[in-house]
Structures are given as C-alpha cells and as structure tokens.
Amino acid sequence: MIEFQNVSKVYPNGTQGLKDINVTINKGEFVVIVGLSGAGKSTFLRSINRLHEISTGNIVIGDQSITEARGSELRKIRRDIGMIFQNFNLVKRSTVLRNVLSGRVGYHSTLRTLLGMFPRKDMELAFDALKRVNILEKAYTRSDQLSGGQQQRVSIARALAQEAKIILADEPVASLDPLTTKQVMDDLKKINQELGITTVVNLHFIDIARQYATRIIGLQAGEIVFDGPVEEATDERFSEIYGQPLETKTDEPSGALET
Numbered sequence: 001m002i003e004f005q006n007v008s009k010v011y012p013n014g015t016q017g018l019k020d021i022n023v024t025i026n027k028g029e030f031v032v033i034v035g036l037s038g039a040g041k042s043t044f045l046r047s048i049n050r051l052h053e054i055s056t057g058n059i060v061i062g063d064q065s066i067t068e069a070r071g072s073e074l075r076k077i078r079r080d081i082g083m084i085f086q087n088f089n090l091v092k093r094s095t096v097l098r099n100v101l102s103g104r105v106g107y108h109s110t111l112r113t114l115l116g117m118f119p120r121k122d123m124e125l126a127f128d129a130l131k132r133v134n135i136l137e138k139a140y141t142r143s144d145q146l147s148g149g150q151q152q153r154v155s156i157a158r159a160l161a162q163e164a165k166i167i168l169a170d171e172p173v174a175s176l177d178p179l180t181t182k183q184v185m186d187d188l189k190k191i192n193q194e195l196g197i198t199t200v201v202n203l204h205f206i207d208i209a210r211q212y213a214t215r216i217i218g219l220q221a222g223e224i225v226f227d228g229p230v231e232e233a234t235d236e237r238f239s240e241i242y243g244q245p246l247e248t249k250t251d252e253p254s255g256a257l258e259t
C-alpha cells in the first residue's frame with residue numbers, strides 16, 4: 001500500500017509540483033498516472049521513493065512513513081521499491097547480468113558488491129528475472145549492444161532481482177516504438193499479475209493506459225482531477241477535464257509505427 005496524506009511539493013523556484021494530494025494505492029494494483037506535460041506525473045512518482053522530497057504531508061509505504069524514515073530504515077523501505085526510467089539507467093559498458101545483479105546491492109556491504117561477490121541466491125534471482133522477461137540468452141552481452149526494448153527489459157529484470165514489492169515506472173515506453181512498447185508493457189503487466197507487484201506507471205498515452213491499467217489517475221497542475229477504473233477514463237471525460245483529448249500513441253507520425 002502507498003498512501004499520500006496531504007502531500008504538497010513546491011520547487012525552490014516557487015512552482016507547485018503537487019497540491020494537497022490524498023490518495024491510496026493498494027497492494028497489487030496496476031495504476032497508470034496520466035496528464036498533460038507538466039501536470040506533475042514525475043513529481044508524484046518520484047515522491048514515492050523520495051527521489052524528490054515533498055514539502056509538506058506524509059507518504060506511507062506499507063505501515064511505515066518513508067517521509068520520516070532515515071538511515072538504514074530508509075534504505076530498507078527503498079529496497080522494496082524498484083524504479084524504471086525512460087532512459088533505462090543501465091551501466092552501458094557492463095553485461096546484462098551485472099546490471100541485473102546491481103538490483104541486489106541494497107542487500108550487501110559495499111565491499112562485497114565492489115568485488116562482485118554475489119552469493120548463489122543472487123545469481124539464481126538474476127537468472128530467474130532474465131528468464132521472466134525473455135532475455136536470458138543475453139546475460140553475458142554488453143548492455144549497450146541491446147535494442148532499447150531489450151534494455152528496458154533488463155531494467156525490469158533488475159527490479160525483479162531486487163525483489164521489489166513496488167515498481168515505479170516513469171515514462172518507461174516514451175522512447176520505444178509501438179511493437180517494443182507492447183512487449184515492455186506486457187512484461188510489466190505479467191509481473192504485476194504473476195507476482196502481485198504493485199505497479200505505478202507514468203504514461204503520456206491514454207490508449208496504452210487504458211490497455212494495461214486497473215485504475216487511472218489523472219493529474220493537472222499538481223492536483224488529482226480523475227481517479228477511476230478504465231471504463232470511466234473515456235475520451236469524452238478527459239476532453240471535459242483537460243479541454244482536449246489526451247494524446248494516443250497512434251497520434252505519432254506514421255514513421256514511428258513502422259517496425
């Protein structure tokens with residue numbers, strides 16, 4: 001469970017990123033956050049694991065406040081939260097396996113991880129994770145030799161090896177073509193369903209949101225302006241809220257569709 005209690009965020013230049021957000025995301029949900037550019041999607045997502053610090057309010061993960069956590073307590077809460085980025089955030093010159101194993105660093109001493117001494121259990125977790133996202137045969141390939149979609153699957157495998165209970169994905173498919181988008185979103189959905197991992201994804205595209213989410217949250221100027229099941233997230237409703245329909249992946253120039 002992730003609970004926002006009266007959460008606001010004001011950036012140092014005075015921009016209000018989030019305005020008095022109160023929302024609970026339950027265990028096992030697949031929530032997609034939508035909104036126009038600058039609505040606060042990234043700020044919302046990155047507040048959950050404190051990549052961004054909130055200004056006021058409280059965020060509770062499970063039964064612990066991450067807002068108030070310090071030191072080892074904070075590290076433990078963060079260990080349960082995997083993060084997927086638009087640009088994959090892999091160590092490009094390292095192998096796929098090494099990148100996936102880096103999901104285990106929160107469990108060991110720095111020296112041990114520097115020396116690359118990962119116990120057998122970690123190796124098993126890493127191989128299982130690669131199997132789950134269908135790139136086991138790439139384990140010993142350098143990460144920068146993979147396609148964008150494959151790199152994103154490595155980052156999903158890293159979160160799996162981390163044994164994350166929550167996955168936060170910030171525009172995970174923004175730089176991918178439609179076919180690869182489907183593969184990556186299918187992987188996220190599969191691990192959500194098979195492993196019960198709570199998944200929160202920021203997406204630009206409302207059509208993809210509707211295909212995968214169990215619940216859609218719409219933001220505008222840092223406030224929640226929509227929160228409901230996919231059936232209620234219609235074009236008409238969003239046009240009413242935003243004064244325009246939200247973008248769909250098929251709005252992209254046709255060149256982007258040729259894969």
Ligand SMILES: Nc1ncnc2c1ncn2[C@@H]1O[C@H](COP(=O)(O)OP(=O)(O)OP(=O)(O)O)[C@@H](O)[C@H]1O
Nearest residue numbers: 011013015016017036037038039040041042043044
């Ligand atoms: N570091 C920062 N300093 C000042 N303002 C910021 C900073 N980061 C974001 N903002 C502002 O906060 C608001 C919310 O930004 P955020 O990046 O969360 O939106 P978003 O919905 O993720 O946008 P996009 O879809 O374009 O990525 C915007 O007005 C943005 O300009």
